[in-house]
Amino acid sequence: MPIDDREQQEILTGASRLKVIFDDTIKFVTKRRTTLVAVLILCVLLFIAAAGPGISPYGANTLNLTDRLQGPNASHLLGTDNFGRDILSRALSGTRITLLLGLSISAFALLIGLPIGMLSGFYDRFGMIVMRVVDAFMAFPAIILALSLMAIFGKPGIMNVIIAVGIVWAPRMVRVVYSSTLSLRENTYVEAARALGMPSFRILVRHIAINLLSPVIVQATFTFAFSIMEVAALNFLGVGIPPYVASWGGMMNEGRTYIVRAPWIILFPGIFLATAVLSFNLLGDALRDRLDPKLRRIM
Amino acid sequence: MLSFIIRRGFGMLISTILVITITFILMQLIPGDPASVLLGSNATPEQVAQLRTTWGLDQSMPVQFYRYFVNFVQGDLGQSLFYQKPVLQMIGQRAETSIFLGIMALFVVIGVGIPAGVISSLTQNSWTDNVLLLVALAGASIPSFWLGLMLMILIAGKWHLLPSSGFTSVFETGNLANLKNLILPAFSLGFVNAALVARTARSSMLDVLRADYITTARAKGLAERVVVVKHALRNASIPIITVISFTFASLVSGAVVTENVFALPGVGSLIVQSVLKRDYPMIQGIMMVVAILYVLVNFGTDLAYASLDPRIRYH
Numbered sequence: 001m002p003i004d005d006r007e008q009q010e011i012l013t014g015a016s017r018l019k020v021i022f023d024d025t026i027k028f029v030t031k032r033r034t035t036l037v038a039v040l041i042l043c044v045l046l047f048i049a050a051a052g053p054g055i056s057p058y059g060a061n062t063l064n065l066t067d068r069l070q071g072p073n074a075s076h077l078l079g080t081d082n083f084g085r086d087i088l089s090r091a092l093s094g095t096r097i098t099l100l101l102g103l104s105i106s107a108f109a110l111l112i113g114l115p116i117g118m119l120s121g122f123y124d125r126f127g128m129i130v131m132r133v134v135d136a137f138m139a140f141p142a143i144i145l146a147l148s149l150m151a152i153f154g155k156p157g158i159m160n161v162i163i164a165v166g167i168v169w170a171p172r173m174v175r176v177v178y179s180s181t182l183s184l185r186e187n188t189y190v191e192a193a194r195a196l197g198m199p200s201f202r203i204l205v206r207h208i209a210i211n212l213l214s215p216v217i218v219q220a221t222f223t224f225a226f227s228i229m230e231v232a233a234l235n236f237l238g239v240g241i242p243p244y245v246a247s248w249g250g251m252m253n254e255g256r257t258y259i260v261r262a263p264w265i266i267l268f269p270g271i272f273l274a275t276a277v278l279s280f281n282l283l284g285d286a287l288r289d290r291l292d293p294k295l296r297r298i299m
Numbered sequence: 300m301l302s303f304i305i306r307r308g309f310g311m312l313i314s315t316i317l318v319i320t321i322t323f324i325l326m327q328l329i330p331g332d333p334a335s336v337l338l339g340s341n342a343t344p345e346q347v348a349q350l351r352t353t354w355g356l357d358q359s360m361p362v363q364f365y366r367y368f369v370n371f372v373q374g375d376l377g378q379s380l381f382y383q384k385p386v387l388q389m390i391g392q393r394a395e396t397s398i399f400l401g402i403m404a405l406f407v408v409i410g411v412g413i414p415a416g417v418i419s420s421l422t423q424n425s426w427t428d429n430v431l432l433l434v435a436l437a438g439a440s441i442p443s444f445w446l447g448l449m450l451m452i453l454i455a456g457k458w459h460l461l462p463s464s465g466f467t468s469v470f471e472t473g474n475l476a477n478l479k480n481l482i483l484p485a486f487s488l489g490f491v492n493a494a495l496v497a498r499t500a501r502s503s504m505l506d507v508l509r510a511d512y513i514t515t516a517r518a519k520g521l522a523e524r525v526v527v528v529k530h531a532l533r534n535a536s537i538p539i540i541t542v543i544s545f546t547f548a549s550l551v552s553g554a555v556v557t558e559n560v561f562a563l564p565g566v567g568s569l570i571v572q573s574v575l576k577r578d579y580p581m582i583q584g585i586m587m588v589v590a591i592l593y594v595l596v597n598f599g600t601d602l603a604y605a606s607l608d609p610r611i612r613y614h
Contacts, residue, residue, distance in 0.1 A: 034436075136317035139590040139597075143552040144570060148582050151574040152329050229442055233556050236444055237571050252445065256560075263452045270445035278440035 028290055038282035045276055049096040058086035060093035060246040069262045079264040081254060087265060090246040091272050097247055098228050098276065101161060105227040106220045108166030113173025114216065118204055120174070121181025131178060137171040142226070143233055150239045158241050165230050169223045176219045177212060184208050214291035221287055225280035232273050248273045303605055311598045318590040323367055326583050332356070376587065377580035381573070386584035390566055396466050396481075397554060397565035400488065403481050404550055407489025408496055408543065415493070416500025416539075417532065420508060431497065438494030444556040447487035451560070454483060464562040484561045488553045492546040499542040503535040510534070537608060544600035551589055 235249025255265030
């Protein structure tokens with residue numbers, strides 16, 4: 001961060017500082033049309049997730065056998081499935097679980113990736129070993145590793161999905177943190193801190209960790225996008241979260257038997273999923289360009 | 300070049316050993332005693348004890364790992380519990396479908412991705428460029444299995460243009476027309492990656508097209524086609540090759556789900572069945588074979604870099 005920026009931030013306090021952050025955010029969001037669209041969609045998804053059952057017309061698991069396999073109509077906007085369950089209500093309910101899983105998986109990847117990545121970027125020998133292991137982990141294609149982990153854990157479950165997909169994405173986070181730490185530690189202020197006798201641990205926390213914020217936020221956004229796609233794939237294959245929890249991937253799986261008679265069972269959850277993934281990808285692109293243009297080359 | 304190959308080859312060896320080690324460790328995480336898990340709840344204690352001895356589970360961890368490693372090097376990946384056949388043989392039987400699917404998807408990735416990216420870069424900011432960018436952006440966010448299902452509904456279900464599922468061996472029947480069954484799966488699998496390749500090709504071409512030697516090439520009156528293909532595309536190819544090599548992992552991942560969608564008898568559907576049936580030796584075998592293939596592909600990519608850009612050899 002340039003010095004005049006920091007001085008400026010020290011002068012600005014309280015309300016005026018908040019205003020600067022607010023103005024910056026508005027400027028970032030409105031600068032590109034795609035960012036604006038992405039943020040708006042994410043706000044809607046967040047609202048849906050927060051509001052929960054309150055805004056859905058029917059219960060996600062309410063059976064209504066007389067209304068089964070109905071196409072989109074006035075009382076069921078997106079149609080119904082083979083049990084007469086309302087597709088819209090189920091898709092809305094799936095939004096909450098999707099965002100929750102995406103958040104938990106990104107947090108899991110961060111929790112492992114940040115400390116390990118920092119230490120391996122800071123200590124060469126340790127880094128050499130860790131990066132070899134990271135490379136080996138990344139040799140397993142994402143879905144194969146996640147599937148195998150689900151088999152090892154033994155049964156479908158939300159916690160198991162978080163850990164399985166988290167383990168898949170943690171090595172990628174380690175790699176991003178590692179390469180950023182490598183370049184950060186070459187900075188003069190790190191050298192100065194060392195010359196002043198600051199212990200390594202404090203250098204890591206006070207000088208490196210703070211500056212890792214940008215690459216980590218960007219990577220976490222992409223992790224979010226990829227992980228919700230992967231969770232959907234696991235649910236689609238029937239090895240993700242338990243079938244009684246409505247999820248986009250699970251809905252598409254259930255709809256396969258009725259693919260000709262009732263294509264809407266598959267169509268709409270897929271649109272929800274693609275929209276969510278697209279918004280996170282767009283947000284990730286925009287954040288990357290804004291926070292750390294150099295990152296484009298690493299990732 | 301030789302020292303480069305040796306150095307990379309050594310790295311590849313280490314990665315392979317680590318892949319085997321990780322798989323071994325992960326399999327130790329299966330809760331409970333593997334022998335009793337695998338024999339099911341009806342097994343007598345004697346049967347369990349016997350299996351433990353056969354597998355060497357009663358020995359110390361390092362000894363177990365050593366045996367496991369030696370078996371692997373000898374090409375023995377164990378016995379599938381469900382199929383009662385050697386794991387490697389099962390993978391071999393299923394490989395044809397997956398390899399054909401992979402190659403055809405790669406054709407889509409390269410054949411759609413690179414031309415789209417190049418056209419996009421040559422017509423920067425025109426409506427062609429914008430449309431292509433938009434499609435690429437959306438394409439990269441669509442789950443391939445959903446795209447597959449949609450294509451199945453429209454092209455196979457509604458218009459009956461292509462078969463919707465299944466595949467029989469080309470080698471066994473000698474009928475190349477069987478590959479028709481793989482067109483839809485290959486397209487849905489390849490499209491997502493083609494989108495990524497197109498975006499990379501575009502930005503990489505845009506960087507290169509601004510270079511002085513392109514201006515020079517044009518100034519000396521070379522045909523535009525020669526400038527674009529020989530001067531620009533070749534120099535823009537390193538990032539494009541990187542992305543294409545990344546697509547190996549993502550094609551394999553995608554193939555797991557795509558094979559499932561289109562009921563194709565490939566390695567991808569084999570691992571899904573094995574996971575649902577808790578066929579651990581099979582899962583472990585597929586994990587290792589795929590990861591080692593990935594390591595080999597990476598090695599190949601490194602060699603391709605080095606031959607395209609001699610500077611890389613000295614790093």
